[in-house]
Amino acid sequence: MPKSALAFDLLAADGHARAGLIHTPHGQIPTPVFMPVGTQATVKAMSPRDLRDVGATIILGNTYHLYLRPGDERIARLGGLHAFMGWDGPILTDSGGYQVFSLAQRRKIDADGVTFRSHIDGSEHRFTPEKVVAIQENLGADLIVCLDECAPANDYDYNVQALARTHAWAQRCKAAKTRTDQALFGVVQGGVFPDLREQSARFLTDMGFDGYAIGGLSVGETKEQMHASLEVVTPILPADQPRYLMGVGTPGDLIECVARGVDMFDCVLPTRTARNGSALTRTGRINLRNARFADDADPIEPGCTCYACTHFSRAYVRHLTKANEILGHHLLTVHNLHLLLTIAREMREAVLEGHFQAYREAFWQTCGQPAVNLA
Amino acid sequence: MPKSALAFDLLAADGHARAGLIHTPHGQIPTPVFMPVGTQATVKAMSPRDLRDVGATIILGNTYHLYLRPGDERIARLGGLHAFMGWDGPILTDSGGYQVFSLAQRRKIDADGVTFRSHIDGSEHRFTPEKVVAIQENLGADLIVCLDECAPANDYDYNVQALARTHAWAQRCKAAKTRTDQALFGVVQGGVFPDLREQSARFLTDMGFDGYAIGGLSVGETKEQMHASLEVVTPILPADQPRYLMGVGTPGDLIECVARGVDMFDCVLPTRTARNGSALTRTGRINLRNARFADDADPIEPGCTCYACTHFSRAYVRHLTKANEILGHHLLTVHNLHLLLTIAREMREAVLEGHFQAYREAFWQTCGQPAVNLA
Numbered sequence: 001m002p003k004s005a006l007a008f009d010l011l012a013a014d015g016h017a018r019a020g021l022i023h024t025p026h027g028q029i030p031t032p033v034f035m036p037v038g039t040q041a042t043v044k045a046m047s048p049r050d051l052r053d054v055g056a057t058i059i060l061g062n063t064y065h066l067y068l069r070p071g072d073e074r075i076a077r078l079g080g081l082h083a084f085m086g087w088d089g090p091i092l093t094d095s096g097g098y099q100v101f102s103l104a105q106r107r108k109i110d111a112d113g114v115t116f117r118s119h120i121d122g123s124e125h126r127f128t129p130e131k132v133v134a135i136q137e138n139l140g141a142d143l144i145v146c147l148d149e150c151a152p153a154n155d156y157d158y159n160v161q162a163l164a165r166t167h168a169w170a171q172r173c174k175a176a177k178t179r180t181d182q183a184l185f186g187v188v189q190g191g192v193f194p195d196l197r198e199q200s201a202r203f204l205t206d207m208g209f210d211g212y213a214i215g216g217l218s219v220g221e222t223k224e225q226m227h228a229s230l231e232v233v234t235p236i237l238p239a240d241q242p243r244y245l246m247g248v249g250t251p252g253d254l255i256e257c258v259a260r261g262v263d264m265f266d267c268v269l270p271t272r273t274a275r276n277g278s279a280l281t282r283t284g285r286i287n288l289r290n291a292r293f294a295d296d297a298d299p300i301e302p303g304c305t306c307y308a309c310t311h312f313s314r315a316y317v318r319h320l321t322k323a324n325e326i327l328g329h330h331l332l333t334v335h336n337l338h339l340l341l342t343i344a345r346e347m348r349e350a351v352l353e354g355h356f357q358a359y360r361e362a363f364w365q366t367c368g369q370p371a372v373n374l375a
Numbered sequence: 376m377p378k379s380a381l382a383f384d385l386l387a388a389d390g391h392a393r394a395g396l397i398h399t400p401h402g403q404i405p406t407p408v409f410m411p412v413g414t415q416a417t418v419k420a421m422s423p424r425d426l427r428d429v430g431a432t433i434i435l436g437n438t439y440h441l442y443l444r445p446g447d448e449r450i451a452r453l454g455g456l457h458a459f460m461g462w463d464g465p466i467l468t469d470s471g472g473y474q475v476f477s478l479a480q481r482r483k484i485d486a487d488g489v490t491f492r493s494h495i496d497g498s499e500h501r502f503t504p505e506k507v508v509a510i511q512e513n514l515g516a517d518l519i520v521c522l523d524e525c526a527p528a529n530d531y532d533y534n535v536q537a538l539a540r541t542h543a544w545a546q547r548c549k550a551a552k553t554r555t556d557q558a559l560f561g562v563v564q565g566g567v568f569p570d571l572r573e574q575s576a577r578f579l580t581d582m583g584f585d586g587y588a589i590g591g592l593s594v595g596e597t598k599e600q601m602h603a604s605l606e607v608v609t610p611i612l613p614a615d616q617p618r619y620l621m622g623v624g625t626p627g628d629l630i631e632c633v634a635r636g637v638d639m640f641d642c643v644l645p646t647r648t649a650r651n652g653s654a655l656t657r658t659g660r661i662n663l664r665n666a667r668f669a670d671d672a673d674p675i676e677p678g679c680t681c682y683a684c685t686h687f688s689r690a691y692v693r694h695l696t697k698a699n700e701i702l703g704h705h706l707l708t709v710h711n712l713h714l715l716l717t718i719a720r721e722m723r724e725a726v727l728e729g730h731f732q733a734y735r736e737a738f739w740q741t742c743g744q745p746a747v748n749l750a
Binding site: 040041042044045046047048049069070074077078079084085086294295297307311312313315316318319320322323325326327329330331 | 415416417419420421422423424444445449452453454459460461669670672682686687688690691693694695697698700701702704705706
């Protein structure tokens with residue numbers, strides 16, 4: 001694999017929690033970081049300037065979706081994903097594996113790759129490790145991810161087979177990579193099984209990647225199982241490279257997983273719940289469609305400094321969601337992303353200042369819920 | 376009627392075209408002006424800061440919609456429409472009459488008012504002139520409008536009856552008004568019939584209002600009929616008060632109606648066409664869903680300075696519209712509103728500098744279409 005453009009400075013650690021700085025061709029990413037999900041070359045209901053305004057430093061694009069529509073070759077012709085979507089900051093593209101296994105139809109997996117039908121028009125397509133790298137090289141993200149298989153978390157025998165494929169595919173992805181300005185992440189799998197997780201972390205670390213994603217979690221297992229997996233995996237991963245937990249999560253998840261050594265997160269939760277009329281807050285989720293907000297002059301979350309909370313009332317946001325107005329989706333998305341991005345920044349400051357544990361305890365006290373495995 | 380808060384400075388005229396400045400409690404409105412339509416207390420797909428960014432100086436709210444949801448009394452409790460929707464600039468609310476006659480169900484009109492059923496839940500409601508003024512006083516817009524009846528434009532006998540009601544209701548609205556910080560507009564009706572239009576303009580002018588709306592046009596009549604109506608009406612209206620043509624329109628409509636003495640416009644065209652994937656341009660409308668834009672790296676309208684045109688390609692906007700992404704609606708709305716607001720500003724400058732006719736001719740030359748009744 002050619003030398004990568006990615007560099008990672010580990011600036012401080014506090015327990016297992018870390019504060020760092022990822023350098024990419026499109027700018028720096030302070031970690032811990034939450035990456036808003038831009039599935040179809042747009043973070044839903046947000047413009048690039050809105051994303052800057054809420055504090056986003058990197059966004060995620062979905063390889064599966066962009067390959068199908070508008071097509072990675074078209075995006076390459078139009079100057080790559082950054083130019084296409086007007087976002088000049090860092091971008092990570094996933095491998096498409098998760099969507100193939102969760103969204104595509106009639107998928108058929110073999111040792112060489114996976115054949116599937118588009119969820120849009122039923123057309124047949126095939127992803128191999130080499131194809132997925134080629135697509136991501138066309139898209140041109142700063143951080144790209146190896147094709148992996150996200151297996152059902154509790155099926156041991158299936159996970160053994162899937163892990164063998166994931167590891168073989170990781171080797172092929174690494175061999176297929178040609179661009180020197182993209183950093184490649186391997187994906188640790190292994191379901192809820194500590195022995196498989198350990199095996200995967202060691203195998204990929206021995207191969208050597210620019211960073212390590214942790215997949216197959218937050219897919220239905222318990223919080224305890226998720227935390228136990230992280231506690232096995234992160235001590236094995238190289239300290240001087242970033243760790244990315246895929247598909248997580250809630251404010252509390254971010255804190256508990258940073259406490260277990262994770263640096264990067266993505267999740268559709270803040271954008272998807274926004275479009276369902278719900279706000280994430282430090283004290284839990286609230287649904288603005290609820291009639292109790294009809295005359296509520298308070299902001300979505302009192303004390304929040306986002307555009308939505310500093311300009312509009314719950315009563316107004318409730319009205320917008322009831323009337324199905326786009327601005328309602330937008331304002332709730334602004335708030336939800338702002339909250340997760342703010343919590344990530346706060347955790348970073350806490351680690352840098354050496355009081356992450358106090359921050360973590362204060363969060364759960366505000367939240368009013370017991371932390372899971374806080375010790 | 377108490378003395379109104381509205382003052383209008385007629386700064387210049389060039390032919391029948393005028394440049395002016397309306398003073399309201401929430402700021403000044405340079406005219407000619409296009410008012411983006413904020414039906415349900417939001418201009419669809421736009422935040423207040425987006426509206427400022429495209430150059431909006433006043434927006435419109437729909438009394439019918441706001442009365443039904445979230446309710447004018449609720450809005451009053453929450454500080455009025457400006458505070459509720461976070462827009463601190465001038466607002467005009469219409470009378471609700473047009474929506475009752477176009478949107479509500481099972482409407483029954485009588486001399487005293489109109490009974491109708493909500494298009495949302497079928498519940499029964501009644502609008503009288505007094506009720507409509509009370510609703511608009513609850514909403515608290517800077518400019519409010521008398522209840523009128525928008526009759527089928529080509530039915531003479533019906534227009535005679537409707538005009539009698541509209542005039543009687545105008546008198547009752549004027550008498551019912553209690554707030555001194557709101558300006559009241561009468562509505563000239565009369566369909567496509569010059570004698571009725573003249574009668575209406577004289578009747579309302581004799582009564583005396585803060586400004587004059589012209590209703591019942593752009594509802595299916597020909598451009599020639601619309602222009603002929605304006606040519607009858609505007610010379611009768613007081614020169615030192617603003618004239619507002621309701622429900623118009625396209626870039627060309629704005630220019631031709633300013634040429635006939637109109638100062639203010641509103642229309643759902645720029646926002647509605649945006650959500651259908653279409654852009655208004657100086658050379659006509661284009662539908663971004665068209666396959667010919669799939670690889671088009673040009674902006675929506677080359678030369679346009681709006682956020683959408685300075686940051687994104689037609690190919691990207693086409694992708695967003697095909698993928699039904701909210702950002703597509705937003706970017707097209709930004710462009711369409713920016714275009715109409717820019718044309719209104721350009722007309723104002725042309726009038727102030729005394730070359731409106733040259734501006735008008737240049738517009739139609741760029742457009743590539745013959746102007747209607749340009750002389």
